[in-house]
Amino acid sequence: MHVRRPAPTxxxxxxxxxxxxxxxxxxxLLMALAVLFVGPFVWLLLAALKTRDEWAAVPTxxxxxxxxxxxxxxxxxxxxxxxxxxxxxxxxxxYAVLVTASSAVVGFGFAxxxxxxxxxxxxxxxxxxxxPQILTLLPTYVLFSRLGLVNTYWPWVLWGVASSPYxxxxxxxxxxxxxxxxxxxxxxxxxxxxxxFVRIFLPLSRPVLLTxxxxxxxxxxxxxxAPALLLDVDHTTLSVAITAWYRDPHGNAIPxxxxxxxxxxxxxxxxxxxxxxxxxxxxxxxxxVKG
Amino acid sequence: xxxxxxxxxxxxxxxxxxSPWVLGFLxxxxxxxxYAFGVSLTNFDGSSPRWRxxxxxxxxxxxxDAEAWHAMLRTIAYAAIxxxxxxxxxxxxxxxxxxxxxxxxxxxxxxxxxxxxPVVAMAIMWKLVLNRDAGIANAILHVVGIxxxxxxxxxxxxxxxxxxxxxxxxxxxxIMLAALQGVPTELEEAAVVDGANRWRVFRHITxxxxxxxxxxxxxxxxxxTLQIVVQPLLLAETNSISGVGQVPQSTHLYMVQVYQEFxxxxxxxxxxxxxxxxxxxxxxxxxxxxxxxxxWVHYQVDTESDR
Numbered sequence: 153m154h155v156r157r158p159a160p161t162x163x164x165x166x167x168x169x170x171x172x173x174x175x176x177x178x179x180x181l182l183m184a185l186a187v188l189f190v191g192p193f194v195w196l197l198l199a200a201l202k203t204r205d206e207w208a209a210v211p212t213x214x215x216x217x218x219x220x221x222x223x224x225x226x227x228x229x230x231x232x233x234x235x236x237x238x239x240x241x242x243x244x245x246x247y248a249v250l251v252t253a254s255s256a257v258v259g260f261g262f263a264x265x266x267x268x269x270x271x272x273x274x275x276x277x278x279x280x281x282x283x284p285q286i287l288t289l290l291p292t293y294v295l296f297s298r299l300g301l302v303n304t305y306w307p308w309v310l311w312g313v314a315s316s317p318y319x320x321x322x323x324x325x326x327x328x329x330x331x332x333x334x335x336x337x338x339x340x341x342x343x344x345x346x347x348x349f350v351r352i353f354l355p356l357s358r359p360v361l362l363t364x365x366x367x368x369x370x371x372x373x374x375x376x377x378a379p380a381l382l383l384d385v386d387h388t389t390l391s392v393a394i395t396a397w398y399r400d401p402h403g404n405a406i407p408x409x410x411x412x413x414x415x416x417x418x419x420x421x422x423x424x425x426x427x428x429x430x431x432x433x434x435x436x437x438x439x440x441v442k443g
Numbered sequence: 444x445x446x447x448x449x450x451x452x453x454x455x456x457x458x459x460x461x462s463p464w465v466l467g468f469l470x471x472x473x474x475x476x477x478y479a480f481g482v483s484l485t486n487f488d489g490s491s492p493r494w495r496x497x498x499x500x501x502x503x504x505x506x507x508d509a510e511a512w513h514a515m516l517r518t519i520a521y522a523a524i525x526x527x528x529x530x531x532x533x534x535x536x537x538x539x540x541x542x543x544x545x546x547x548x549x550x551x552x553x554x555x556x557x558x559x560x561p562v563v564a565m566a567i568m569w570k571l572v573l574n575r576d577a578g579i580a581n582a583i584l585h586v587v588g589i590x591x592x593x594x595x596x597x598x599x600x601x602x603x604x605x606x607x608x609x610x611x612x613x614x615x616x617x618i619m620l621a622a623l624q625g626v627p628t629e630l631e632e633a634a635v636v637d638g639a640n641r642w643r644v645f646r647h648i649t650x651x652x653x654x655x656x657x658x659x660x661x662x663x664x665x666x667x668t669l670q671i672v673v674q675p676l677l678l679a680e681t682n683s684i685s686g687v688g689q690v691p692q693s694t695h696l697y698m699v700q701v702y703q704e705f706x707x708x709x710x711x712x713x714x715x716x717x718x719x720x721x722x723x724x725x726x727x728x729x730x731x732x733x734x735x736x737x738x739w740v741h742y743q744v745d746t747e748s749d750r
Contacts, residue, residue, distance in 0.1 A: 185554070260460055320464060
């Protein structure tokens with residue numbers, strides 16, 4: 153005879169499962185972690201508002217006695233901050249426009265067009281996403297210096313026109329998901345691929361275009377090694393300028409002014425991110441989930 | 444006939460569209476790599492025209508270069524610590540945020556924000572935080588009675604670098620979060636009904652379901668950590684490429700060593716040989732992880748979208 157046994161442990165299990173981590177504990181944990189993640193930003197701002205003595209005081213002063221806003225004035229005037237900001241802005245915008253345009257074109261090619269050897273090429277593309285950029289940067293630098301491209305912005309033009317595997321992938325995923333009825337109708341009407349791309353696909357891809365533009369802008373804005381290698385004192389970007397050039401007459405770094413400069417420098421990147429958070433997250437997710 | 448010319452048109456159009464990348468890849472990736480190989484067979488010093496071929500002598504020398512080997516081992520140790528910690532940390536944070544929370548968007552922003560901070564600003568911030576005398580880290584440690592720690596010099600600089608890396612794990616967290624949200628809840632609920640506890644559900648259902656994403660994080664993490672050079676340079680006391688000599692021993696990673704060969708010793712040939720050896724090492728690592736993935740990465744469906 154089969155008697156269905158009531159599961160004696162069942163009730164117990166349900167109750168032991170529930171209080172895994174109480175809501176309160178989760179918030180306490182998140183709060184503690186948030187302090188670690190936000191702390192450096194806050195400390196940077198506090199340092200930017202202190203006098204030099206106050207910054208170096210032992211024991212450490214957490215809050216400035218009186219906010220030293222002139223640190224920001226010094227950050228802007230001790231070096232030619234506006235000129236470097238213009239360099240950064242120019243270089244980032246130019247690269248972002250070029251690389252977005254070229255990556256959209258290439259991404260469209262991989263998503264919608266047929267050609268012999270396409271599969272192989274796409275595999276090469278995916279594996280270049282895995283290629284450490286730093287390996288090619290040094291020999292590229294040597295080549296560029298022999299070609300006389302050092303201290304010009306031509307390298308960024310070339311890098312922009314050459315498109316980026318990462319962004320190509322982003323565009324390719326987007327274009328591949330668009331139903332083919334649209335282009336079929338256009339082909340029957342006698343449209344060439346160029347016009348199909350410009351008239352139909354490009355307008356549809358506005359969010360991806362924006363994502364690509366913002367991402368590549370922030371890359372260049374934040375890049376250190378390429379401008380440090382390729383550009384001299386007059387042409388270089390903000391990222392290089394703020395690292396080393398705030399010095400007192402004795403050659404010592406002035407941490408408070410450097411902190412103010414760093415705050416001014418990081419602000420555009422953070423603003424872009426906050427303004428376009430969902431675009432960033434979407435692009436990161438689409439690159440990470442498909443791999 | 445008509446079909447033939449159409450396919451020729453399409454073939455041509457395809458190559459026209461992808462030509463920016465093909466040309467860019469050839470000129471800005473393949474040529475520099477090939478050029479580096481050529482240079483690695485010479486004793487070129489970066490400027491003087493009087494270089495000559497030395498064959499594989501640079502490679503032979505590199506094989507017996509204790510400093511380079513130490514730098515390589517240090518880099519591998521750094522990757523072996525930083526990658527698992529950041530992947531696990533990203534997963535842990537994602538699990539914490541993958542539940543009903545007040546202001547979940549705000550939490551996500553807080554943890555993600557550091558990963559978009561430019562490396563220069565990141566280095567400046569952490570130098571302020573970890574400053575031996577005036578930094579907040581030692582001030583907090585002082586409260587609990589710990590003596591000031593010299594974070595930015597040997598041997599602690601190594602750990603400072605790892606802290607800096609972990610601070611930027613928010614990008615990985617966002618990817619993990621998206622993956623977790625893609626796990627069908629029915630599966631987990633079914634396991635819970637069958638009496639599995641929370642941890643076992645996580646270990647045997649959630650993790651296998653998102654293993655492709657974890658795998659991707661490990662691969663990109665390894666590649667990213669192996670090529671780190673800017674962070675050690677900027678965390679060091681002098682921060683410029685010419686000041687590469689001042690990088691503390693414990694953060695003197697392989698790429699730092701390469702930069703030193705290029706810009707302090709002007710040994711472009713030897714440095715190029717180091718680059719090529721490293722290229723092969725990274726390739727080997729990637730293949731190794733790829734091979735190991737067969738045993739622990741579960742792909743639900745073959746997502747080969749073929750157009």
